[in-house]
Amino acid sequence: MNPVETRLKELMLASLDGDARSYGILLNDLARHLRFYFLRRLSDAHKGDADDLVQETLMSLHTRRATYETDRPFTAWLHAIARYKLIDHFRRNRIRVTVPLDDAEDLFAVDQSDAAADRMDVERLLQSVPEKSRDLIYRTKIEGQSIAEVAQSTGLSEASVKVGIHRGIKAIAAKLKGRADDDR
Amino acid sequence: MTTDDLIARLTGELKPVSRLAVFWRVVIGLGISLVVSSAMMYFWLGMRPDMMTAAGTMMFWTKFAYTLILAVAGTWAVKRIAYPLGSIRVSLAVMAATIVVMIVLAMAKLAMTPPDQHMAMMTGHTVAVCTRNIVLLSLPLLVGAFWVLRGLAPTRLTVAGAAAGLAAGAIASLVYSFHCDESAMPFIAVWYTLGILIPGLIGAIAGRFVLRW
Incomplete structure (x- = not known):
């Protein structure tokens, strides 16, 4: 299994059990990944929204963390949330783009190259x-x-x-x- | 607020999460609205007066089984679609198969009955109110199902809304079957089913507005 997934999943499992230290590491890590993810997908005019999207995604992760099923890949779960936030952002701002059907790999792909x-x-x-x-x-x-x-x-x-x-x-x-x- | 501040805040707020948190949210949301819907049925429509004798008839239990299977499949769909990558294909297949079986049974029943009675079997004596009553009984359940989903993470809102509506309609038809004394299979197959599909449609339309997060 990919090492990023293994590491992040461990952190997430510890976080679900209430381990604040793991949670802090996890969120900091994800903030970085998410920032790249959103920046790559926003047009130049909207690059400034990347930070808002990162924060919204982290907030959603926090309030909806119960929906992470521990027997499934964590990165896929997070990616689904990030992608939802991105599409919602496009919809809210009436930006007509089609989000490519990227998969969870894209969110963490940079780490493997x-x-x-x-x-x-x-x-x-x-x-x-x-x-x-x-x-x-x-x-x-x-x-x-x-x-x-x-x-x-x-x-x-x-x-x-x-x-x-x-x-x-x-x-x-x-x-x-x-x-x-x-x-x- | 900077991302670092946000992370500090969220980390400070962290509490352990039960692995059953989603399950309990579904149980609480649909459970409370089931009580409301049942109370509505009891005080507004009333239980069927022949409840005791009806409980000994095959038709009562057929109706019960039909609506119960759909209600369980619908509830399962609500739980599945609450996850970001959730899919309700299995639940939909179960619901579709159940409806098809009911329609086949109803058609067999019609085939065994002289044609001049077909109309009576389709309309019963409550055709004017049956579907409407189920839809009305489903409204508190729809609110409950939406509440369940609003706290969770459905990413396909129209599908999620449809799941909420189908579950609400199916549970409402189960509730309604304790009031309704119709006993013809074709009647159930048409008007009950419609009473389940209409809330499904309402949910699908409302979903993308109500369920956003």
């Missing part, structure tokens, strides 16, 4: 960056939001967004250089 390893490297590097810059880099470089969008959603000026990103990238460069030096 080399891209996942790359992303982990990137994330590890980002961990070394001060939190403020990290978030800015994440939004602009990884999610592809524009400087203006990020400035608006964080309440910073465009100039300070640019400065923050610049500082972060410098920190990463320093870190990479340090690592290269270590290798020598």
